[in-house]
Amino acid sequence: MEFSNNNSIYLQIADRLCEQILSEEISGEDRIPSVREFAADIQVNPNTVMRTYGLLQDQGILYNKRGIGYFVSEKAKQIVMKTKKEEFIQESLPELFKMMDLLNIDFNELENIYQTSVKHQN
Amino acid sequence: MEFSNNNSIYLQIADRLCEQILSEEISGEDRIPSVREFAADIQVNPNTVMRTYGLLQDQGILYNKRGIGYFVSEKAKQIVMKTKKEEFIQESLPELFKMMDLLNIDFNELENIYQTSVKHQN
Amino acid sequence: MEFSNNNSIYLQIADRLCEQILSEEISGEDRIPSVREFAADIQVNPNTVMRTYGLLQDQGILYNKRGIGYFVSEKAKQIVMKTKKEEFIQESLPELFKMMDLLNIDFNELENIYQTSVKHQN
Amino acid sequence: MEFSNNNSIYLQIADRLCEQILSEEISGEDRIPSVREFAADIQVNPNTVMRTYGLLQDQGILYNKRGIGYFVSEKAKQIVMKTKKEEFIQESLPELFKMMDLLNIDFNELENIYQTSVKHQN
DNA sequence: GTGGTCTAGACCACC
DNA sequence: GTGGTCTAGACCACA
Structure with missing residues (x-):
């Protein structure tokens, strides 16, 4: 994944996830990749992904099951919209x-x- | 002048000048306020204004007469446009x-x- | 590093980096010292180094990875040449x-x- | 007369006069234009011309007859050379x-x- | 840790 | 008076 220099990376990742939620590529109750996995995937520091997930969690778009992973919340699309x-x-x-x-x-x-x-x- | 926090001050000043050029509030060959004067005017550090002027000069929108001041270049509007x-x-x-x-x-x-x-x- | 009085320091630093690129002391994709590190190294204010790096970035000679540092761009030598x-x-x-x-x-x-x-x- | 931005104006004027002396367009004992006249001619602040004349006088290339004007000294070409x-x-x-x-x-x-x-x- | 921006204040050359 | 450069030091967002 490539990043523009205008915007911080963690926000660009968040935007991309939101787009995928809006276009229903990922939807309610889907599990998304673990922080480490995703970070490796898009070649970014795990802290950065952590920050994205944290942000989206605060907005109620993601939720976390401890020890298991992050999931798209049921109302995700609605909230993002x-x-x-x-x-x-x-x-x-x-x-x-x-x-x-x-x-x-x-x-x-x-x-x-x-x-x-x-x-x-x- | 008030500044938003999303964008750096020197860029906001640049944008404002560009808007004034587009709307022809200031136009070809006009002298713009000296660095210090403008800085005092909008309550900002002279270095910050200097940075704006330098940026616009690099883009060919402003030019400088040594020891006299900065001027809007003839093609300014065209370039900004x-x-x-x-x-x-x-x-x-x-x-x-x-x-x-x-x-x-x-x-x-x-x-x-x-x-x-x-x-x-x- | 010693500086002449004819030319501004930040330009002398830029010239020096360009020479090192031409002579291939530093080359494509190399990371160059961080702003602070380099500044301490040559006993100059970080802002001054920042200015040099910014200038060379504008010319496409350096590029920046956010939070990581500045790198010599692949085409650096070609551009300088x-x-x-x-x-x-x-x-x-x-x-x-x-x-x-x-x-x-x-x-x-x-x-x-x-x-x-x-x-x-x- | 047009001036580059790299060099100070008074030095560019001095260079030009020196060139004219070398090429013998003006030569030993010629009177050169008064400060005001020359300044008006090349559209420059009289102080700037004053500075040029002062510099060349210090180098023995020009000399001044009070109340009359500036003259090219006999050894001018030799000194410039x-x-x-x-x-x-x-x-x-x-x-x-x-x-x-x-x-x-x-x-x-x-x-x-x-x-x-x-x-x-x- | 990294860069990026801003302030305050100084000094200089130049017009 | 003008711009231009530099320093010192601070604060912030980001990786």
């Missing part, structure tokens, strides 16, 4: 719209780019 | 579309939010 | 030839000085 | 040869470039 949506609407979008204004990009142009990008996904 | 637009299209937009996909937000919904936010600006 | 060679041919040489002209030094004389200086290196 | 030649051989050349070594440029290559540049002057 809510959190991300709030963040998206209240933080990302306003910034985005402001940028569009400064760059003189109107909504039609945005729609064009969107249609194009959707086609490319097929 | 290009840089920010690339960043927007290659980084912000893909993330936006990905997020819309994951959060099940379709384009109509986005447009609604956009229209609302535009109204609020007036 | 290209940069320095351009600088040499487009700036140093024209000045050299102009100076030779003004000082009435012909090419044979230059060659003599060169041969002498080469001998002294052995 | 000696000073520049020493500087050239003891400072510029060693640095140049070191660079050639690091960049793997041998003397033949240098000669080729020289021949080419000489042709282009004709």
Whole structure:
């Protein structure tokens, strides 16, 4: 796994897990890899993974069975959905719209780019 | 001037100057405040302002007349426009579309939010 | 390490690192000393070393692994070579030839000085 | 007149005057423009020109007749020649040869470039 | 441990 | 007055 330099690694890992939960690649009650295993897998310091798991646990997205491992909680998708949506609407979008204004990009142009990008996904 | 904690101060200052260039509050060949003056103005250490000015100079947005001060370069707006637009299209937009996909937000919904936010600006 | 007064310290450090890269004392993927370590080593403030590392990172000569340290990038030698060679041919040489002209030094004389200086290196 | 950012302006002016003396564009006992006149001519602060004249006066290249102006001294060319030649051989050349070594440029290559540049002057 | 940022204060060359 | 550099020391997030 590759990491950008803008964001801290443990947050990038968290984001990736959240995406997998949203897209249901992993879902309620699945066991996720152990800290060490995951760390080895993505070539990262175990402390870093620990930090990710801790964060997601605090948010109720993961839970821990002592001695066994970490699991995706039943409400995980719901929580992630809510959190991300709030963040998206209240933080990302306003910034985005402001940028569009400064760059003189109107909504039609945005729609064009969107249609194009959707086609490319097929 | 107030600063958020997510981003370093010197970058926030840079962003602010770029916005002023885009909105033509300051434009080609204008002299901008001296390092010390600006620093006092926004209650920040001169070194921090120096860092901002240096960064923008490296990007060709500002230039320096020795012993006189910093000036907005003729092509400043053009450079800022290009840089920010690339960043927007290659980084912000893909993330936006990905997020819309994951959060099940379709384009109509986005447009609604956009229209609302535009109204609020007036 | 000793520093001349003509040039700023952080640039002299950068030059030294570049020379070591050219002469392959340090090469692709090597880790270089941490900011603090290097600073202590050459008796200079950490900020000054930080500035050097930052500069070389901007040029693609160094890169950073978060929390681990700075490394010489794979293409470092290539980049340094290209940069320095351009600088040499487009700036140093024209000045050299102009100076030779003004000082009435012909090419044979230059060659003599060169041969002498080469001998002294052995 | 345009100035580079690497060197202080007053030194660039001094260099230019020295070149004109070496090439005999201006020579022994010529009167050179007054500080104000020259400053206006090259669009520079009079203090800066003052500094140049002062420097060259200290080196015996210019002399001043009070109330009349600055003049090129009789031995000007001789002095400039000696000073520049020493500087050239003891400072510029060693640095140049070191660079050639690091960049793997041998003397033949240098000669080729020289021949080419000489042709282009004709 | 690593880098990154910021402050405070100093000194210098230069215009 | 201007920028430019450097030091000392602090604090923080991160691996």
